[in-house]
Amino acid sequence: MAQLILYGLIYGGIISLGAIGLTLIARILRFSHFAHGDMMALGAYLALLFRVTLGLPMWAAAIIAVVSTAVAAIAIDRLFYKPLRRTGPTILLIASVGVALVLRHVIQFFWGAAPQVYQRGVERPWIVWGLRIRPVQAWILVMAVLLVVGVWLFLQKTKTGKAMRAMADNMDLAAVSGIDTERMIVWTWVLGASLAAAAGIMLGLDTQLRPAMGWLMLLPLFAAAILGGLGNPYGAIAGGMIIALAQELSTLVFNTAYKPAVSFVLMVLLLLLRPQGLFGGKA
Amino acid sequence: MALLEVSGLRAGYAEVDILHGVQLTVQAGEIVCVVGPNGAGKSTLMKAIFGLVPVRAGRIVFQGEDITGLGPAQIVRRGMCYVPQNNNVFPSLTVEENLEMGAFIHPGDFRQKMEEMFELFPILKERRRQKAGNMSGGQQQMVAMARALMLDPKLLLLDEPTAGLSPKFAELVLEKVVEINQRGVSVLMIEQNARAGLAISHRGYVLTMGRNRLDDTGHNLMANEEVGRLFLGG
């Protein structure tokens, strides 16, 4: 049980990082970004490229991959989303499904469909207070906490972070206050894509990389964002934790294979009972 | 030279003109109040000046520079700030953060300016860490005005600052407008409560159906019986 909660926290950190971006994009760009999971995968594979192909140490590969993913996100926005921004959220949604498709198969084209890992060999888990944790998982946990705290500090303390929250609150007023909204949109992509890439790398470290990994994360990501009230970054973090814990604990009762379905069921229940999300959020 | 000079302004939404050639001036140091019945185009006038509604004809000159057709981001940089009637604060941001957003385009330190605002609106200092969304309507209005003043504008545009406020708060807000003006900021405002608005204004304009109908000093307009008739037609 405690072991499952530990795994839940690790996985929850990964989901939260993805869901923060999703929720900010939903609020600031006003569409549900269905390619977000695949941005995670892109980040993970770019890290693989820098790690294996160029032989960089993992930390360096990860940093370069995060930056490259952010750049790719901005490019995708300019190329596909920006020209469609005036046509309304549903067309953007379809477009993001198309982008998801393209990203996933570009990955498959370059790296193939077979699962890959950053590092071969089996790690011997540490035993801490009777709980098993692999060193890499400990790293993930620490990094996830640091990143969540980092995002919190960024949104809470920096001018850009505050402006981003201001945009999410009231776009028109932000424009009237002289906030450059196009620039903030770029920042939103930078933040969302970097966090997604980081989450993807962590997921790859914890398990393995597969081209479909992003697609499979999409449901937990959306479930977390919706649980958090779609638009509230702090809600998304809490939502991610709840989803991950529920998925891990569900294995006590159900077949492990059904973990992904748990997030779906939770989401549908929430939509039935409290469509505005668990943590307020405006209707 | 007038601070703001609007002439022959035609503007509106989609294909409908709401304003059919409005002219208006604000001299430096003035409070100017625009009154008129609902649907006269007061809000549209303000939004057109601030670049939020497309201008189809006419000119807007601010500090001697033609600003017709500029967007709000450029106009803000030229020293004009605007407080919309509704949704004029960032509800999930604290009071301090709201003010910081007001000064967003200022590269430098905003602390001193913020202290000035706290001096002008002491209540905001007490509640500096409170989320703006949890404040009363009157307090939100003060947050909104303070946010707009953070940039040290030459001209402040206020769209119905007392709308929806209790008489006590409305009076307080108008007192603050006078105080702001005494600190050297010119004010152009729309006021639903025409008498109260005109009472604190140097000059006023009466607008009906997108056209100028009367202009005079605030006190003369207050006393003018025709104003009432214009409000209720006929």
Added chain:
Amino acid sequence: MTAALILEVHNLVKEFGGIRAVDDCSFSVREGSITGLIGPNGAGKTTAFNMVTGFIRPDRGEIRFRGERIDRLPPHVIFRKGIARTFQIPRELRLMTVLENLMLVPMNQGGEGLWRSWFAPGRVREEEERIYRRAIEVLEFVQLIHLKDELAANLSVGQKKLLELARVLMADPQLILLDEPAAGVNPTLMNKLAGYVRSLRDQGKTFLLVEHNMDLVADVCDWVIVMNNGRRLVEGKPEEVRRHPEVLEAYLGGAYAAS
């Protein structure tokens, strides 16, 4: 003025985030009248309007239509009872033709059932022909007949306003709520609208209109209700109301002891 009351609103309350948009408001509309609902901005007219048509649910109070309670009913049910509304900013069905915009409206169309449209096309066709003729009549009445096959998106704003009215007429409602019919409309069209409203009243329809243009109100309304701060302030004939000191006060406000 002995006509029956078609609409009665009793002690209606609606709060939005702590602000009372409508505050214990009561008024009624007599059958066969053209009643104006006026008041300064923020008086609560539109909110009241939205509650009568079911788009907003009141917090408290009752609304009765011909004596029957209709608060708590969803908009489509209220419509079927005989209350139709227009929108202040025309909401045309953009990619549908003018004719389709109208043919959509009539209630209880058998052809709206999928089974019937599959298995009883003959009956649906007859019904369609009837609705079509009705639509043509209405389009002729509002003089939009020449545009019947045009996409609604391509109409001018004035034509869209007429389309709003025409759409409402298709349903043959007893009470018609007009939300600012004169907003954004030129004087010629305004006179035209006034003419339509009067002639429809003469055919037995009742109108309740929210309107800012006092000239239109004075021109068509035979009764005016003034709202202020979410309540009914006064009511009466247009010329009485216009001279009423409290109304003047509501519109102009009182001077505070400021400065």
Added chain:
Amino acid sequence: MEWGGVVGYGLFLLIYGGIYAISALGLNVQWGYTGLFNIGVGGFFLVGAYTSAIMTKGPDFSHLGGFGQPFIVGVLAGGVLAALLALLIGIPTLRLRGDYLAIATIGIAETLRLIVTNEQWLTAGVWGIGGIPKPLFSTFGSAYNAFYAVLVLAAMVLVYFAIERGIRSPWGRVLKAIREDEAVAQAVGKDVFRFKLQALVLGAFFMGVAGALFAHFVGYISPEAFEPMNATFLVWVMLIVGGSGNSKGAILGAFIVWVIWSGTEFVAAALPPALGPRAHALRIVLIGLLLMVMLLVRPQGVLGEERQVSKLLRQESGSRQASAGG
């Protein structure tokens, strides 16, 4: 390529194009006419395929079965089960914002894939269900594909007319009104939720039927066949390319995109075998780009939307095309 090859390919094209066209017609009812966002098309397709396979097979101990029902019963059952599933998703989500339906449909599609992969007793899991009966196989023998092509096209035509009849009646007019402006539809007395539910369910029914037709043609199904790419995105691309809001467009799009999709397979086959799996990925990238380019350049699709909806009005003034994007 010799003649036999061309004819063989032509028959495959007709069969697969027809099956996808039925799915696309279903999606057109949901998205094209009503504006409902279903990106779980594959889920409904899967339910139709598995249901019909299980219903029609004789006893097989590797999974649930032994019902031995006739082909037509299987196909209809496939459609009905898919429709029930749509009802189940529609009720919690159709009153909410459109995105929620989209997310819920993805969720149901993925959950179904998990179920068919893991519930061996029901679907034989990853091993898949083989030996799905091919109707009248012994009667037609070597001309079987020609027969099946006729069967699929007949089904497609039937679906087309069923939808056209519904759409060109007052029922379809209400759907279109909901797509254009829900509040107006409400304001003129239409029970918006009910109509949306009907459109979702009807569309899902056709997707289920398409899935069943697919299962009986290939004779073997496994979870792999219902990857979101094949089962969902291809159908979306077909509808967008052909022109959403136009049943003819859905059919045209299905055939165009299927030709492109299968044509790229030939190209892939010509590449060295080492590149095989990569070529597959490249094909999908191409389809994705086709979708993006279409959205950017011609969002109304090849055919665009037809202007008149009602049968009666069609006689009046013919069917002109709606102007681009309105």
